[in-house]
Amino acid sequence: MEKNELLKKNLSEAILEGEESAAGEAAKALMAEGWKAVDIFEKLIVPTLTELGHRFERLEAYLPDLMIAADTVKVVRKVLDDQITDDSDRTKSRGAVVIGTCQGDVHDIGKDMVALMLEVNGFDVYDVGVDASVQAFINKAEDVNADIIGMSSLLTSSMPYMEDLVGQLKVQGKRDQFAVIVGGGPVTPEYAEKIGADAYGRDSTAAVNICNEIVS
Ligand code: B12
Structure with a gap:
């Protein structure tokens, strides 16, 4: 599998499994591959959570699964936030x-x-x-x-x-x-x-x- 695809899969799986450090590492590796932090969030993390929501509806996932994934996303966010904040454009208040x-x-x-x-x-x-x-x-x-x-x-x-x-x-x-x-x-x-x-x-x-x- 191509490296990018593998990292995307790793990130998604780590979120669903609640593997916080693996998820953080996958996010860092994607950024090293040139991914923007906001795109990692919007294009990879949001669809992963949406899919989990569908599984929850189909009774293939349960509330603890949602909680674990949400907690993992919060850890990944800390990794992403650093890059997002570095790109900050705070010259004046809009x-x-x-x-x-x-x-x-x-x-x-x-x-x-x-x-x-x-x-x-x-x-x-x-x-x-x-x-x-x-x-x-x-x-x-x-x-x-x-x-x-x-x-x-x-x-x-x-x-x-x-x-x-x-x-x-x-x-x-x-x-x-x-x-x-x-x-x-x-x-x-x-x-x-x-x-x-x-x-x-x-x-x-x-x-x-x-x-x-x-x-x-
Ligand atoms: C994680 C999760 C949880 C976690 C939340 C943890 C947390 N700290 O947020 C926990 C486990 C606590 C949870 C609890 C519950 N959940 Co829940 N949850 C989810 C899940 C899987 C992901 C939500 C998420 O974070 N998505 C990712 C974010 C980034 O997306 P987003 O919020 O939509 O935001 C984006 C845009 O919408 C937009 N946006 C968002 N807000 C705003 C505001 C403005 C102003 C603008 C412009 C844009 C904007 O920008 C964001 C970035 O792109 C969803 C599934 C889904 N499809 O979303 C179910 C889901 C939302 N939950 C659901 C349910 C039923 C529940 C519970 C009732 C379950 C229960 N039986 O107890 C409880 C309710 C608790 C409560 N009182 O709120 C249902 C809701 C069904 C419905 N239509 O009402 C869903 C859809 C799952 C499903 N398919 O059945 N949940």
């Missing part, structure tokens, strides 16, 4: 973004990647964490005079809080103060439009492009 995961939802791998990519692309990022209430997003956005509020959801049951946020901003007379962007597994551009969000972002690169557009 704007402030409040980001978090919707109430009832603890998935944070995607949200954290979006936050990091925004940060290294010059945004001041304020993370309200996971399982964050609609009012927690609004309070933080007011505190830091944010330009943008970004909400992440991986559960269909936590998505409705995105609509709640837009609604609450209207009720509180603050809808014009903040742009609202949404993303995460079950979220679609159609859903974003339906609830009156300003934009939907498919991945961390899209999130940076959208935020740049909003503040320019």
Whole structure:
């Protein structure tokens, strides 16, 4: 097997097996082969987790498997983050973004990647964490005079809080103060439009492009 293919397979298998050091080594070796850290994340790690999600749905994987893989990805992220931060373009602040995961939802791998990519692309990022209430997003956005509020959801049951946020901003007379962007597994551009969000972002690169557009 070609070296690149072997390293990709090693990374994916190590994540699924929870072999943290092997996963870290595979990520380093891919970077040595010229892979950009963000591409390792978006093109290799995300599909691996998505496939694991399908196995979970088919009852071929169980909750502990998801937890092991998520923990391993967090270790790999430390290896990737160094390269991402080295490529950082932080000459001036492009704007402030409040980001978090919707109430009832603890998935944070995607949200954290979006936050990091925004940060290294010059945004001041304020993370309200996971399982964050609609009012927690609004309070933080007011505190830091944010330009943008970004909400992440991986559960269909936590998505409705995105609509709640837009609604609450209207009720509180603050809808014009903040742009609202949404993303995460079950979220679609159609859903974003339906609830009156300003934009939907498919991945961390899209999130940076959208935020740049909003503040320019
Ligand atoms: C890892 C994982 C977990 C881990 C999470 C660990 C962690 N710290 O995040 C643990 C084990 C805790 C977990 C728990 C559960 N999980 Co889970 N999990 C996953 C899994 C396998 C991967 C998620 C992930 O990290 N993906 C990779 C990231 C990078 O992708 P992402 O979040 O989508 O982010 C990208 C984009 O969407 C975008 N993006 C994300 N956020 C934002 C925000 C903005 C503003 C923008 C612009 C863009 C953006 O950019 C990111 C980078 O590309 C998914 C499978 C899947 N298909 O996603 C299931 C999945 C999400 N889980 C699922 C379920 C059911 C659960 C549980 C209910 C299981 C249970 N029975 O307890 C619990 C719920 C816990 C809770 N209350 O939240 C289901 C959800 C089904 C649904 N539609 O509601 C999935 C889809 C699995 C499945 N196919 O059944 N899970």
